[in-house]
Structure formats: C-alpha cells, structure tokens
Amino acid sequence: MAIIVGYVPTPEGVAALESAIDEAQRRHQRLVVVNSSRGESLVDKRFASGTEWQSVEERLTASGVEHELTQLVESKDAADQILKLADELNAELIVIGLRRRTPVGKLLLGSQAQTILLEAECPVLAVKSRLSEQH
Template sequence: MAIIVGYVPTPEGMAALDSAIEEAQHRHQRLVVVNSSRGESLVDPRFATGAEWHSVDQRLADAGVDHELVQLVEGKDAAEQILALANDLNAELIVIGLRRRTPVGKLIMGSQAQTILLQAECPVLAVKGKA
C-alpha cells in the first residue's frame, strides 16, 4: 500500500506535498509523488523542472519518508494517471491540492481534482494552498 500525491510546483502543490508527508509519517506508508504532463513538458508550468524535482526528493529524504518520484509524460490527463497509479499500487490515500476556479473555468477546462474526488476508489485528501 502507498499514499499517492499529485504534485505541481505551485502553492497548491506544496500544500498537497506537506499534507502527504504528514500522512506518510503518521501512517508509516511509502509516499509516491506524481508529476505529469500531457506531452508539453518543456512548456508546461505544472511539470516540475530538474531543480524543483531534486528539491522535492531532498525534502522527502530530510523528512525520513520512504518515497518514490514519478514523472509521467503521456497523452493522458493528470487525473487519469493518478487514478491508474492508485489502482496499480492499491493506494491507501490520494492527496491533491485545490485551487479556486470559477464555474466557467471548470466548464471550459474541466477539473482534474473533481475527477479524482469522484472516481477514486480510496479516500482522497484535498488541501488548499496557502493564501
């Protein structure tokens, strides 16, 4: 079993990572950090750079958390990738960060968080970024 956290280099992503570290320590579980892109990784601001990814790895090591970093560049949405990985690993928990979106923004762009919340087969912890 593992805890999955969807990570993007934003305040929401950092809040999700913080909460996931706490959960992994509390539950004594391995933490799998997922960062993904649909294929535009060179221009996608949600795709962690090498330095950002190294910083995440170092932070987890400093926290003493058993962890794995997974960066995916596939033609799938982040929600699809996180849900598939959660199923493959029989995840105990998924942690995601939330950002405020307008109803029109959700309609036009969809909501990765909403998809995960509605389709996950395990509990989902949704956290807000610091204001």
C-alpha cells in the first residue's frame, strides 16, 4: 500500500505535499508523488521543472519518508492518471491540493479535484494552502 499525492508547483501543491508527508509518517507508508502533464510539458505550468522536482526530492529525503517520484506525460487528465495509479498500488490515501475557482471556471475547465473526490476507491484528503485561504 502507499499514499499518493498529486503535486503541482503551486502553493496548493506544496500544501498537498506537506500534508502527504505528515500522513506517510503517521501511517508508516510509502509516499508516491505524482506530477503530470497532458503532453504539453514544455508549456504546462503544472509540470514541475528540474529545479522544482529536485526541491521536492530534497524535502522528501529530509523527511525520512520512503518515497517515489513519478512524472507522467500522457494524453490522459491528471485525475485519470492519479486514479489509475491509486488502483494499481492499492493506495491507502490520495492527497490533493485545492484552489479557489469561480463558478464559470469550474464549468468551463472541469475539476481534476472533483473527479478524484468522486471517483477514488480510497479516502481522499483535500487541502488548501494558507495563501488560498486568504483570498
């Protein structure tokens, strides 16, 4: 079993990573960090750069948590990739970051978080960054 965290290089992604590290330590579970792109990785701001990814690796190493970093470039949505991996690993928990969005933004763009919350077979922990709470 493992804990999966969907990571993007944003305050919400950092909040999700920190919560996932806490959960992995508390549950004595391996942490799988997933960062994905639909194929536009050179222009996709959600896809972590080499420097950002190195920072995540350093944070995980410092935490002492057993971990694995996975960057995926596929045609599937991030939510689909995370749900597939959760099924494959028989995940104990999925951790995701949430950000505030307008109703029109939700309608036009869909919601990766909503898909994960509704379709995951395991519990999902959704967290907001402190910056998200201030808006």
